[in-house]
Amino acid sequence: MSEFSAASTPSTPGALLGLAVKVAREAAATARRMRAEAIGDVQTKSTATDVVTAADKAVERQVIEALQAARPGDGVLGEEYGTTATSAEGAVRWILDPIDGTVNYLYGLPQYAVSLAAELDGVVVAGVVVNAATGDEWTATRGGGAWRGDKQLRGSAPSGLGQALVGTGFGYDARRREHQGRVLAGLITQVRDIRRFGAAALDLCAVAEGTLDGYYEKGLNPWDWAAGGLIATEAGVVVSGLGGAAPGIEMLVAAPPVVHAPLHDALVALDAAGGA
Numbered sequence: 001m002s003e004f005s006a007a008s009t010p011s012t013p014g015a016l017l018g019l020a021v022k023v024a025r026e027a028a029a030t031a032r033r034m035r036a037e038a039i040g041d042v043q044t045k046s047t048a049t050d051v052v053t054a055a056d057k058a059v060e061r062q063v064i065e066a067l068q069a070a071r072p073g074d075g076v077l078g079e080e081y082g083t084t085a086t087s088a089e090g091a092v093r094w095i096l097d098p099i100d101g102t103v104n105y106l107y108g109l110p111q112y113a114v115s116l117a118a119e120l121d122g123v124v125v126a127g128v129v130v131n132a133a134t135g136d137e138w139t140a141t142r143g144g145g146a147w148r149g150d151k152q153l154r155g156s157a158p159s160g161l162g163q164a165l166v167g168t169g170f171g172y173d174a175r176r177r178e179h180q181g182r183v184l185a186g187l188i189t190q191v192r193d194i195r196r197f198g199a200a201a202l203d204l205c206a207v208a209e210g211t212l213d214g215y216y217e218k219g220l221n222p223w224d225w226a227a228g229g230l231i232a233t234e235a236g237v238v239v240s241g242l243g244g245a246a247p248g249i250e251m252l253v254a255a256p257p258v259v260h261a262p263l264h265d266a267l268v269a270l271d272a273a274g275g276a
Contacts, residue, residue: 016092030055031059031112057081060078060098061081063078067094071092074091074094079097079221090120095117095223095227097116099112099132100114100199100201104198104199111199112133123142126230129201131202138153140208140235141234153209154235155237160258161263162191164259165191165195166212166255168196169200186266192213200220202228214260216253220249220252229254237254237255240253
């Protein structure tokens, strides 16, 4: 029987995180190993710039099979294959991005990650993000803090929005990018500077550890931010949507409290959630 069999993996945040870390590490190793061959088998999704490689699909299949072997009653929401339904009362739903930062992966930029979160009764209770290129790893359990290795994360402490280094991302649709460009042009004079790294999960981990002072993006799906959002929240970062909304596809804003409020208000004024 596997170390992480259904009988030995209770639905506690710590146990779920242990399983998530093991599975995510193995998935990251597969992504690294497959990169050389995967870049020769590229398809497209919504546009020609939204690439999906053979590795995305292979890594997602690997994770689903590992989770189902360990906890057969659980469901999985993944980017490539959608949802597998839960079949047991109190079952966990796993939220997976097999390779967050696929374009970086394609080009060999060391900023792509496996992101895996465990959701119980609609609440994310454990999450791990592994930078597959470097092996760096961030984890969190609800109420248990956020960690990078043995270092607890507590975000940054800038004096305000004007001193904040802010990350963002852009959609693949040209009309959305046009609107996002206008938002960026309006925001860049209000902050220290802007960064665009191309992997939402890693951006959220950067805010959690303080290498970014804030992050915002429109168009994120649950697998983009489920694990990273928990890690940021457990580091004391405020993660929200705009105007009292929950974070989601319309907008996600993550920053320490001193930056979150003015960043939120600037994004509302710039109609960041608008456009295509």
